Amino acid sequence: MFKTNAIRVASVGIVVAALMGATTTSAFAADPAQPVNSTAPIFLLDAATGDPIAAGTTLAFNKQVVASPTATNDGTVVYPGVADATDVRTFIAPVGSERTPSAWSAIAPGGFYPGTHDVLLPTMTLDSHTNGNLASVKANGGTYSLGFALTNNNALSIASGAVYYTTITVTPVTGAWTFATPVATGPATPPSGSFDQNLAATTVAAQDGTLNLVSSAKTTNVLNAATLVNNLSTSTGTVGNFTVQDGRVVSHPGWTVTSSVTDFTNGTTTIDKKQLGITPKAGATALPAGVTLAVAQAAGSAVNPALLASSGLTAAIASTDLDADLTFVAPADKPAGTYTAKLTITLASK
Structure with missing residues (x-):
């Protein structure tokens, strides 16, 4: 056939x-x-x-x-x-x-x-x-x-x-x-190649930049309307996002952020500052590696001043966004009203 x-x-x-x-x-x-x-x-x-x-x-x-x-x-x-x-x-x-x-x-x-x-x-x-x-x-x-x-x-x-x-x-x-008998071959190898190049770069000494604190946009912070929690007047809020900028790339000694608050007053009535609880948290962006948040301060037993966050010594962290939750609990023997105080956030180099 x-x-x-x-x-x-x-x-x-x-x-x-x-x-x-x-x-x-x-x-x-x-x-x-x-x-x-x-x-x-x-x-x-x-x-x-x-x-x-x-x-x-x-x-x-x-x-x-x-x-x-x-x-x-x-x-x-x-x-x-x-x-x-x-x-x-x-x-x-x-x-x-x-x-x-x-x-x-x-x-x-x-x-x-x-x-x-x-x-x-x-x-x-x-x-x-x-x-x-x-x-x-x-x-x-x-x-x-x-x-x-x-x-x-x-x-x-x-x-x-x-x-x-x-x-x-x-x-x-x-x-x-x-x-001549043809030889079966696989797919052609794609073109490739390499070359060597000697590189040279002249450097200058690095310099430290500055350590800065960019404040929250809130200059007056009105906490949320009070509600009764365990029959006590409780108000909540946040500090608002604030930013630590560290350009000290040579020395990178690290930094601390602390909070302090005055007593709350309404005319002649005073509520002790320990009644403001503060819980540190990351701000608008994720917390960078090398930054540690401090433990929360509970309303009624808060310590002032209190550590909010700190950075390590290994490298300068260009930008860190931070915030904190606030909880104000009024004692049962204090009259209802509007109480005011001043909260201060402080950045310091280690």
């Missing part, structure tokens, strides 16, 4: 006029080089069995072989056609002249797979190339390209650059020949 298909496909075509023989070298190379400019690879298969012919095999001049784009072919894998092709020609050509039909040494008509411009298993048998100077190829031997082309313009031009070939080496007189 395989042999019948191969012969049927190869027999379609028009015989063209004989070409002048090309001068070839008589040197014999046992291991032909695989061409790199073929449109697709050519694997040689035994025309009778369809089996791939092993690399390094020496073939007789009349050995029946066909070409395949793959190492195995069950008669369905074709070379894709091109729309402007009108003919198929197989050829033996001097290396480098594969795309110049007038320079081919010997040729034979090929054919398309019926109803298409594709080519299936074209015949590569050397002694079938009877048009041209086949006798010179056999007598003189040398290195040639063996392949086929899709042509037009009465087989004088290559259609869309579609030329497929491999390299063969022919022994003078006997015509015995060897061929």
Whole structure:
């Protein structure tokens, strides 16, 4: 079945006029080089069995072989056609002249797979190339390209650059020949590279910046309306976001933030400052590494002044946003009313 298909496909075509023989070298190379400019690879298969012919095999001049784009072919894998092709020609050509039909040494008509411009298993048998100077190829031997082309313009031009070939080496007189077998390769390695560059940079001594406290936007802080919690008047609020800026990149001694508050008064009535509880927390942004919040001071037992936060000594922290929750609990024996006090937030270097 395989042999019948191969012969049927190869027999379609028009015989063209004989070409002048090309001068070839008589040197014999046992291991032909695989061409790199073929449109697709050519694997040689035994025309009778369809089996791939092993690399390094020496073939007789009349050995029946066909070409395949793959190492195995069950008669369905074709070379894709091109729309402007009108003919198929197989050829033996001097290396480098594969795309110049007038320079081919010997040729034979090929054919398309019926109803298409594709080519299936074209015949590569050397002694079938009877048009041209086949006798010179056999007598003189040398290195040639063996392949086929899709042509037009009465087989004088290559259609869309579609030329497929491999390299063969022919022994003078006997015509015995060897061929190059394509090597299967993986995806091409993407272009890459590297270079070295010597760098030099002149530095100047670093300098300490300043330590600053950016205050909360609240200059007067009215706590939320009082509610009864455990039957005691309780008001809550927040200090509001404030920011510590530390530009002391050389010394980075660290810093502390403390709070202090005066007693609350309403006319002649006083409520002790210990009744204001304060709970430190992060401000508008997350607390940076290296900053520690102090423990909360509970309303009724708050200590003044009280530590709110501190930074370590390992590095200057450019910006730290802080805040604190406030809770004011009035004793049961104090009359209702509006009580005022002053809260002071203090930043100090360690």
